[in-house]
Amino acid sequence: MxxxxxxxxxxxxxxxxxxxxxxxxxxxxxxxxxxxxxxxxxxxxxxxxxxxxxxxxxxxxxxxxxxxxxxxxxxxxxxxxxxxxxxxxxxxxxxxxxxxxxxxxxxxxxxxxxxxxxxxxxxxxxxxxxxxxxxxxxxxxxxxxxxxxxxxxxxxxxxxxxxxxxxxxxxxxxxxxxxxxxxxxxxxxxxxxxxxxxxxxxxxxxVNTADFKVAGARLKGAVGDTVPLTVRLTNAGPAWVQRNGDTRGAEIVIKMPAGTTVVKNDSCLKRGSGRYACGTGPNWVKEGDEENYTFQLKIDKAVPGARGSVELTGPSRPFDTVTQNDKADIRLDVAGGDGASGGDTANTGAGTALPLVGAAAAVAALGAGAFLVARRRAHRR
Known part of the structure; x- marks a missing residue:
């Protein structure tokens, strides 16, 4: 008034x-x-x-x-x-x-x-x-x-x-x-x-704060597959943030899991092997705004323990007092590999597939042995 x-x-x-x-x-x-x-x-x-x-x-x-x-x-x-x-x-x-x-x-x-x-x-x-x-x-x-x-x-x-x-x-x-x-x-x-x-x-x-946070992803696939990857940047508020000049409102760096190759990328810049930089287009981020960055990853090989990440970078954030959500993992479970990169092999099916393969081999061996015994008996007669 x-x-x-x-x-x-x-x-x-x-x-x-x-x-x-x-x-x-x-x-x-x-x-x-x-x-x-x-x-x-x-x-x-x-x-x-x-x-x-x-x-x-x-x-x-x-x-x-x-x-x-x-x-x-x-x-x-x-x-x-x-x-x-x-x-x-x-x-x-x-x-x-x-x-x-x-x-x-x-x-x-x-x-x-x-x-x-x-x-x-x-x-x-x-x-x-x-x-x-x-x-x-x-x-x-x-x-x-x-x-x-x-x-x-x-x-x-x-x-x-x-x-x-x-x-x-x-x-x-x-x-x-x-x-x-x-x-x-x-x-x-x-x-x-x-x-x-x-x-x-x-x-x-x-006198206010704004919580910038990132979300990673968990992917599943077999060697040779191409799988989609989406990571997210969010301003959880309560404040909006506007930077000076041409400075982006927020930026992140994405590191892809080892053993993968990016075959499609719509909006991020490559920054070395397996690394991509992404950010908001304008110099502001409103409260509640979300930015999704999408990729297509080809699984070239299974690398046990491999894991990617998404992390906030760019200009300083003195307004952001919550730091535990500034980085997140990108996990990749490869079916048929030597182990899942996320450390949880039961989700890929590998844990049950290997016992089944062993059982099948045992059955096959047992069958072959029975056949040889039957032939020997017939020859003696």
Missing amino acids: FQTSPGPRALRWTAGTVGVLALLALGATPATPAAADDPSPGVVLGKIAPVDGVEPGSTFQVPVGFTNTGTEALGKVWLSYSLSHGLSRTELAELPSNCKYLTIPSVDEAPDSTEAICEFDQTVKTGVVYTPEKQLAIRVRDSALYDHVRVGVNTDGFPYPGDNFSHPVPGTAPAVKLVEQPDATPAPSGSAKRSFSDATDATVTA
């Missing part, structure tokens, strides 16, 4: 952090000067300090302030708040009626997000810092961990976020307006990077 002041539940910060954040939010940060002869209007947002140590289920605020650095007053301004997957706005009943809320689904390049856009139909003077009279309260979801808020100011129409967003839904709480902050230092005239908009980002780090 929008709140007049942060209050005791808004953020678990120190008093010094709150003071610094407020000063940064209300004072605008100079940007690269525009050309001196550019007559276009301009707006400059103040920077927002990182938000650290928030708890799932709590709410916090990002104090937003901006300056009209153009030469003429503005008649309308929009403020937008883009919230990453682990964050959300509060209930629509607590969202002002001059704000709208919408959702943006996940695409290949970005995870899903939510957006709150507020319209201020009022005069905005030049050279003055403005802030909403009540700042937006943002809720920390159970899945929050490494999140961010992107705040934008726009003077050129409703800033639709892109394709495939939901229909904007207006809030029902009383409308809020922009108020002047005469004690704040405005951004210099002509310092806007763009004529009609500006944006800034704030990182949000929650």
